[in-house]
Amino acid sequence: xxxxxxxxxxxxxxxxxxxxxxxxxxxxxxxxxxxxxxxxxxxxxxxxxxxxxxxxxxxxxxxxxxx
Amino acid sequence: xxxxxxxxxxxxxxxxxxxxxxxxxxxxxxxxxxxxxxxxxxxxxxxxxxxxxxxxxxxxxxxxxxxxxxxxxxxxxxxxxxxxxxxxxxxxxxxxxxxxxxxxxxxxxxxxxxxxxxxxxxxxxxxxxxxxxxxxxxxxxxxxxxxxxxxxxxxxxxxxxxxxxxxxxxxxxxxxxxxxxxxxxxxxxxxxxxxxxxxxxxxxxxxxxxxxxxxxxxxxxxxxxxxxxxxxxxxxxxxxxxxxxxxxxxxxxxxxxxxxxxxxxxxxxxxxxxxxxxxxxxxxxxxxxxxxxxxxxxxxxxxxxxxxxxxxxxxxxxxxxxxxxxxxxxxxxxxxxxxxxxxxxxxxxxxxxxxxxxxxxxxxxxxxxxxxxxxxxxxxxxxxxxxxxxxxxxxxxxxxxxxxxxxxxxxxxxxxx
Numbered sequence: 001x002x003x004x005x006x007x008x009x010x011x012x013x014x015x016x017x018x019x020x021x022x023x024x025x026x027x028x029x030x031x032x033x034x035x036x037x038x039x040x041x042x043x044x045x046x047x048x049x050x051x052x053x054x055x056x057x058x059x060x061x062x063x064x065x066x067x
Numbered sequence: 068x069x070x071x072x073x074x075x076x077x078x079x080x081x082x083x084x085x086x087x088x089x090x091x092x093x094x095x096x097x098x099x100x101x102x103x104x105x106x107x108x109x110x111x112x113x114x115x116x117x118x119x120x121x122x123x124x125x126x127x128x129x130x131x132x133x134x135x136x137x138x139x140x141x142x143x144x145x146x147x148x149x150x151x152x153x154x155x156x157x158x159x160x161x162x163x164x165x166x167x168x169x170x171x172x173x174x175x176x177x178x179x180x181x182x183x184x185x186x187x188x189x190x191x192x193x194x195x196x197x198x199x200x201x202x203x204x205x206x207x208x209x210x211x212x213x214x215x216x217x218x219x220x221x222x223x224x225x226x227x228x229x230x231x232x233x234x235x236x237x238x239x240x241x242x243x244x245x246x247x248x249x250x251x252x253x254x255x256x257x258x259x260x261x262x263x264x265x266x267x268x269x270x271x272x273x274x275x276x277x278x279x280x281x282x283x284x285x286x287x288x289x290x291x292x293x294x295x296x297x298x299x300x301x302x303x304x305x306x307x308x309x310x311x312x313x314x315x316x317x318x319x320x321x322x323x324x325x326x327x328x329x330x331x332x333x334x335x336x337x338x339x340x341x342x343x344x345x346x347x348x349x350x351x352x353x354x355x356x357x358x359x360x361x362x363x364x365x366x367x368x369x370x371x372x373x374x375x376x377x378x379x380x381x382x383x384x385x386x387x388x389x390x391x392x393x394x395x396x397x398x399x400x401x402x403x404x405x406x407x408x409x410x411x412x413x414x415x416x417x418x419x420x421x422x423x424x425x426x427x428x429x430x431x432x433x434x435x436x437x438x439x440x441x442x443x444x445x446x447x448x449x450x451x452x453x454x455x456x457x458x459x460x461x462x463x464x465x466x467x468x469x470x471x472x473x474x475x476x477x478x479x480x481x482x483x484x
Binding site for chain 1: 396400401403404407408411414415417418421422424425428429430440448
């Protein structure tokens with residue numbers, strides 16, 4: 001799944017599932033690094049997305065108040 | 068027994084002598100003029116009659132007024148405003164009684180007249196006529212008839228071409244209104260006047276005019292005698308159309324004036340009153356029209372005010388509603404923003420927690436606490452007992468240690484505790 005097709009909900013769900021996997025006994029050291037890199041990538045994507053959403057909200061609300 | 072035979076001449080002479088002996092001086096005689104006949108010679112002939120109580124002439128005396136005396140008589144009559152000698156008037160005359168042999172008759176040669184007697188007799192007759200009209204309830208009969216508001220069809224009774232006629236017609240036609248005058252020519256003095264006046268009234272009644280005007284110029288009482296006659300007054304009083312009189316007077320009112328709907332002093336005044344009535348209606352119409360315009364204008368203004376007021380109220384309410392909705396929208400807007408930001412914040416916090424977890428799970432953190440990862444020569448992580456002699460590589464936080472296995476065994480649950 002590429003970033004352009006990703007949704008915030010899907011991203012957080014994937015992040016949750018990675019965390020669950022890492023938190024369980026079945027953690028595989030070999031795939032651990034791959035999982036961590038994916039988690040890190042998802043976290044950065046979500047942060048960017050949240051910041052963009054906050055900017056959008058402020059812009060939209062300010063435009064409504066100015067009307 | 069008379070035996071003497073008179074010749075006509077003797078007899079005429081004896082009668083003349085006897086008359087002269089008995090009526091030595093001039094005498095006064097009263098009676099009613101009849102058969103008034105001015106002669107081309109300037110002399111005037113008439114009879115003095117005395118009707119009985121039924122109006123029949125029973126006694127009669129011939130009168131002659133010589134041309135030479137006539138001017139004196141006219142002067143006396145004019146001085147007293149008693150009019151002129153004419154049929155029907157009652158007179159008291161002075162004269163000499165004589166016998167006129169060529170016609171074999173007794174006659175009075177008139178020398179003077181008592182004009183006040185004539186006037187007095189007219190007044191007496193007038194009063195008598197008025198009395199009889201009052202007894203028949205006719206004095207007010209015509210005046211109770213309503214005059215139309217716009218009497219444009221005027222019936223006119225007068226002598227055509229007279230000054231009265233001209234005055235009346237001039238006054239009517241100089242007005243701005245489309246009057247129609249139906250003239251009924253009538254003699255207004257003399258023996259024909261009574262019948263003529265009554266006939267004229269009847270003809271105008273047939274024409275169904277709006278109002279009838281009887282007009283005549285000024286004259287002496289005897290000139291206006293026809294207007295004091297009961298027959299004429301009766302015709303006016305019983306006329307079904309309002310009759311206005313405009314008879315010029317020098318002294319008092321005629322009987323026709325008394326029974327007419329309204330009496331005016333002159334023909335001009337009579338015509339002016341008719342014009343005035345139409346003018347008043349015209350003015351009333353103008354006034355009413357103006358009132359209607361004003362009322363309509365007021366009505367329109369009130370409606371316009373009401374509409375403006377409603378529009379203002381609607382505008383006020385709309386503005387108020389818009390204001391309220393704006394406030395609500397603004398509040399909603401703020402709330403949307405707050406909720407959105409709160410949602411972002413929640414996601415942000417959750418993301419933070421997950422970031423911390425990810426960081427906490429990194430193997431480097433475990434190695435830093437003193438743990439190590441041991442792999443076989445295939446690079447696989449060693450998790451259970453392994454054969455002696457196997458080559459191992461152990462990774463710590465800061466080193467890689469190579470070793471060879473001397474012995475290995477599984478750890479029981481008791482041992483791990």
